[in-house]
Structures are given as C-alpha cells and as structure tokens.
Amino acid sequence: MPILLTGADGYVGWPTALRIADRTDDRVVMVDDFSRRGWVEEVGSVSATPVADIDTRLTAAREVLGLQNLSFVQGDLTEKSFVDELLTVHEPDTVVHVAAQPSAPYSQINGERANYTQHNNMQSTRNLLWGLEEAGLTDTHFIETTTTGVYGAPNFPIPEGGATMENGGERDEVPFPAMAGSWYHLTKAHDAANVRLAHSQFGIPTSDVRTAIVYGTETEETREDDRLKTRFDFDYYFGTVTHRFCAQAVAGYPVTVYGKGEQRKPFVSLEDAVEGLARLALADPDDRPGDHVVYNQVTRAISIVEVAETIAETGADFDLDVDVEHFENPRDEDETHKMVIEHDRYDDLIGEQRQSFSEGVTDIFETLVRHRETVTAYEDRFLPSVLADGAE
Incomplete structure (x- = not known):
C-alpha cells in the first residue's frame, strides 16, 4: 500500500522520504509545491547547501541508493480539489x-504573513483529514509533525x-492547553x-509527533x-538557533547569547527525527496505534549557553576561533527556565539516541566549512532588523 509524504522537498521531509523508501518495497508518493524555496528567497536568503531540483534528487536516489519506489507529485495542499484527487488516485495506507x-519569526513579520501561515498550515491539514474521511480511507494512519512549541x-x-x-x-485526562508563543x-x-x-x-x-528544535545536516542516506x-x-527567519550559531562561527562572528542563556530548549537531531517518523510510517498495521497518540520527539533539553559553548569547542577542531558573547535579552523570557519534558513514548519508539548534540554540531561544521562562501555572502541575514526591512 502506498505511503504519502507531504513536504517532501523540505529539511525534514526529504531525508524522511529516503529513509522510508529504503526500508519498504511499497510506493512512497512525495508531495510538495516548493514553497519553502520561495519563502527563503523572499527574505533574501538561501540554503547553505546547494539543494538539487527534484528530478536530480530522484535520479540520485535511484542511482546511489537503489530506490525505485519513489515518485513525486507537485501540488498545493491548501487546494481541496488537489488533495481529494491525490487521495483518491493513490489511496495511501x-x-x-x-x-x-x-518559521515562527516569518509568521511574526506582519499580519499578511501571519494570515498566510495560519491559512497554509491549517487548511492543508484539514484538507487531508477531511479528504481521508470523504474518500473512505479512515483506516489510513495519519502522522503529523506538530511541535513542542505548543506547550x-x-x-x-x-x-x-x-x-x-x-x-x-x-479528575480527568484532557489535552494540554495551547500555550504557543507565535502565530x-x-x-x-x-x-x-x-x-x-x-x-x-x-x-x-x-x-501527533511534537517535534523539538531539529539540528544537523546529514542522515545515513544523504x-x-x-x-x-x-x-x-x-x-534569522528560517535558521534555528544551533544552525544560526554555527553559521555565525564560520563567518567569523561571535556566537550571540541573549542574557544569561541558561534557559533550556528541547532538541532532537535530524537523524533521530527522521528515524522516529520512519518507524511510525512503517509500523505493521497490527502493531501501530489504532488510537490518537502523542509523541514528544525530543532527545534532551539543552540550555542556550551550552549550545553556544559546544559550538565554540567543536569549532576549534575546525580551526575556528569562536567567541561566545552575551547581550541584553530583547525578549521577555525567563533566562533560567529549566525545561523538563517527558518523552518516554518517543524513546520507546526509536530506542537509543542515534546522534548526540556534539556529533550533530560536528556534521554542521563539516557542511558549512565546505560552503563558507555562501554563508559569508549572506551574513547580513543573521540580523532580524535587516531581514524585516528586506522582506517588506
């Protein structure tokens, strides 16, 4: 039975598609409309790693990994007619x-982008859920990456x-209340x-796979x-904190920590995130949950200052002299918040952690050193004030 994967051109989606296809003979149907490329271009930035077009990616997947079961459909998930046809034709299991x-910062630029973000994200999900119901596919396992940010x-x-x-x-069990901090x-x-x-x-x-801040550049397949x-x-808009800090280090900038930086955030490596999604997607129908299950896709919580110090220490291995500097915090937040987040279900799903934070940072530096010219050419994109002006 086919597996349908949306957002297949994205940072997490593409390597997840490769992982799933490598472990099954079933057809993996990838869907995307390449919006992410457009959003990043809109704010005047670019991916540090050259991202091949989808035809080149599929050719490489066949030639290098031997994957003959990947196919691609381009389309907009906010269009209900497209989603209905997609589900009717492929009937995914x-x-x-x-x-x-x-991106939280992108959604905060102005009302237009807040509206766009909310329409795009929620309309896509509603179309898929109602599409499954109306196509008679209610036995289909629906897996979505939400975010630990909802907490x-x-x-x-x-x-x-x-x-x-x-x-x-x-007493009763209730859904955790929405405490989100951005549109x-x-x-x-x-x-x-x-x-x-x-x-x-x-x-x-x-x-519902509530995914933490993802770090890293590589998986086994990539x-x-x-x-x-x-x-x-x-x-600033699409680079997460670890990725921005590493890019600053490669460009010769100090790593900028707001305030004390002792607040902890939940993290997971790209390798671990991909593994968790692949295991859920490939679960035997008799073993997969028939209920509604929430997974906190987190390996551990890490303080921002530990992130910065790890980057500085690892950067030295690449002959980078990385300074960690503290600046007055422009955000209204508890700079000492000791986040504790349960992730027992996710741990049971993947077993042992596949990549540590320091290993992930090493991967990032190995990638960014190769593409230093791209990072330095767009170093003004580190700063939100410049980006906000350029995005208007």
Missing part, C-alpha cells in the same frame, strides 16, 4: 504530513500530550486539536551523494 510554513515554557514537567485536570474532587506555533496547536478531533469523529488512527543533501537554512 499511511500519510506522513510534514508540510508547513515552519510553551511552563514551570512544571511537560507531559507527553495530555494533562490531568482536577476540579470539584473529580506559527499556534497553527500547530490548532492542528493538534484538529487531528484529535478527526480521530474522535472519523476514527482515523492518528499520531551522506552518500551531494545530490541527496537536504537544505540548510541559517538566516
């Missing part, structure tokens, strides 16, 4: 929904999905609620050939 506008930063251990509420002496993160909180509702109303088996590389964004 599993949907891995990775497609989204993923916010509460001062208590974050559960894996639900919470226990007590009132008037009565993007709120889209994933709404998605999480809609996925839960689709399971309740339609009986669709659903897995190492094999440059044509198989996934994208690597390092600008």
